[in-house]
Amino acid sequence: MKPNENTERLHDMTQLIKRMSAFLLCLMLLMGAFTETALAAPDWPSGVSVQAESGIVIDADTGTVLWGQNIHNQYFPASITKIMTALIVIEKCSLDETVTFSHNAVFNVEAGSSNAGINEGDKLSVKDCLYALLLKSANESANALAEHVAGSTEAFADMMNAKAKELGCTDTHFANPSGLNNPEHYTSTYDMALIARAAFLNPTFEEIDSTTYYKLPPNSINPEGLTIYPGHKMLKKSTPYYYPGIVGGKTGYTTLAGNTLVTCAKKNGLKLIAVILKGSTPQYWTDTKNLLDFGFQNFVSVRAADHETKYSPVSSDLTFGGLTLDKPAALILDPDGRIILPKTAEFSDAEATLSYDISDSDPDNAVAKICYRYNERQIGCTYLETNQALFESAASSHQVPAALKEGESAAGAGQTADGSGQTADGSSQSAAGSENSGAQTEAAAPDTASSGENGGAAAPSSDGTGAPEGVNPQGETELPKETEDYREKALRPFEIPVIAWIILGSVAGVVLLGALIAFLILRKNREAQEYHFRHEQRLKRLQDSGVSADEFNNLMEQRRSAYTSKRKKGRGNRHLKFK
Numbered sequence: 001m002k003p004n005e006n007t008e009r010l011h012d013m014t015q016l017i018k019r020m021s022a023f024l025l026c027l028m029l030l031m032g033a034f035t036e037t038a039l040a041a042p043d044w045p046s047g048v049s050v051q052a053e054s055g056i057v058i059d060a061d062t063g064t065v066l067w068g069q070n071i072h073n074q075y076f077p078a079s080i081t082k083i084m085t086a087l088i089v090i091e092k093c094s095l096d097e098t099v100t101f102s103h104n105a106v107f108n109v110e111a112g113s114s115n116a117g118i119n120e121g122d123k124l125s126v127k128d129c130l131y132a133l134l135l136k137s138a139n140e141s142a143n144a145l146a147e148h149v150a151g152s153t154e155a156f157a158d159m160m161n162a163k164a165k166e167l168g169c170t171d172t173h174f175a176n177p178s179g180l181n182n183p184e185h186y187t188s189t190y191d192m193a194l195i196a197r198a199a200f201l202n203p204t205f206e207e208i209d210s211t212t213y214y215k216l217p218p219n220s221i222n223p224e225g226l227t228i229y230p231g232h233k234m235l236k237k238s239t240p241y242y243y244p245g246i247v248g249g250k251t252g253y254t255t256l257a258g259n260t261l262v263t264c265a266k267k268n269g270l271k272l273i274a275v276i277l278k279g280s281t282p283q284y285w286t287d288t289k290n291l292l293d294f295g296f297q298n299f300v301s302v303r304a305a306d307h308e309t310k311y312s313p314v315s316s317d318l319t320f321g322g323l324t325l326d327k328p329a330a331l332i333l334d335p336d337g338r339i340i341l342p343k344t345a346e347f348s349d350a351e352a353t354l355s356y357d358i359s360d361s362d363p364d365n366a367v368a369k370i371c372y373r374y375n376e377r378q379i380g381c382t383y384l385e386t387n388q389a390l391f392e393s394a395a396s397s398h399q400v401p402a403a404l405k406e407g408e409s410a411a412g413a414g415q416t417a418d419g420s421g422q423t424a425d426g427s428s429q430s431a432a433g434s435e436n437s438g439a440q441t442e443a444a445a446p447d448t449a450s451s452g453e454n455g456g457a458a459a460p461s462s463d464g465t466g467a468p469e470g471v472n473p474q475g476e477t478e479l480p481k482e483t484e485d486y487r488e489k490a491l492r493p494f495e496i497p498v499i500a501w502i503i504l505g506s507v508a509g510v511v512l513l514g515a516l517i518a519f520l521i522l523r524k525n526r527e528a529q530e531y532h533f534r535h536e537q538r539l540k541r542l543q544d545s546g547v548s549a550d551e552f553n554n555l556m557e558q559r560r561s562a563y564t565s566k567r568k569k570g571r572g573n574r575h576l577k578f579k
Contacts, residue, residue, distance in 0.1 A: 052279035078252030081179030209248035337382025
């Protein structure tokens, strides 16, 4: 078998494993393998308040709302809009692309609004424009980037709304890329938290937004360039609002919006996002600090893979392609999956629900999704996945070398098929060829050369051809017996316990019987419909011709009688002829 064909078969095997695992997980779910009765868990923490009309703090890893106030009320966002603008630009553009500032980009802004001193006709890179956008809150940069990406600010607003819908926002509508006053431009703290979460999961956005200063290149207004600084005071150690662990954020203000603020901070293994809408100066800084303190003091983020055990029944008794699901594990939990818990709670307080319904947005190797709830509040999800490393290792172990270099000593040289042989100095050696649970990553290579009496020359084969062991007379490489045995085992169709086959057969039988019954009923109904249709068409044609139904039936009866008589007479004549 050719190496590429072998790899393809292994790939097909992994896909089959994924599909069958999903089906078996469904069966186990129905049989109650994943059910658990949750005991009373400690109450969800509370005890924080903000003076702004709306505020929220969420866990960035899971999206869990830790605390919120009026989180779905709609408010004007002001310049925190630029977080969405930056996210779309980063996703659509290369940082080294050139942006040319149009007349509309520079002058279609409110008088006195934030700007970076960029004039009509100036050219900046996308990277420079993003720094001006997020640090200086430059409105002309927002307009120029929007025109660069979509052709116009209106078209870019459509992209913003599409992205908001994709992120799950339901309280948001954008009308421009800058956040300047517009009655059709609004959002909620919950939606802005979703947008900020997506942004701070983007490494490029986080790098730009966490910068404490940046030098813009020279232009027609600032021939020496312009050094800009972020407006978010919690980033600056020189201010009384500095917050340790701050990652970045964005400020906003208009007369209609009031003070708005988005903040991201990391501490104690947690990454939190706080949003304030309709706040006031300086209280919105204090509101944000209170929200972050509440989150860091009361919650902990844990890896589900370190604690979850309810998926183990799936891998206890099943074998796929000769590879057992427990030694080594062919199904594993996503190592990055996390949940958020109150510090007073245990992992066992969370209720796990398994679903085999995997969407296109989920990982390619996901077999099932496990979501966790705590006191009716979703606190995170993880995935049960096929162990790609296992199958990649299996694939590499099945690659057959095209040729062996003369004089090259392979690993395990001198080893026979039964695991014993001689080393180069003539001493006996025990081969590490005992078969493990199907996870062997390297197979013993055939002998390529031997030393000693032959002085490194290839030993003649039993047929006298002089071909080295492991290479046939045609020069084709042959695998040792143990490698062939493993390959046959690994590529053998998956083995399932008898009880599983019985369940699968029963389900298949019921499905087939139901399908047959449905088909017969459908065919009968279709025939009845066709007969009724033909009957109606005939009556219509009779009416059109002026013949009644009774007259037509009598005419047909006469024709049938005449035809029957004619056939009987014909049979009688043939009888006389051949008598």
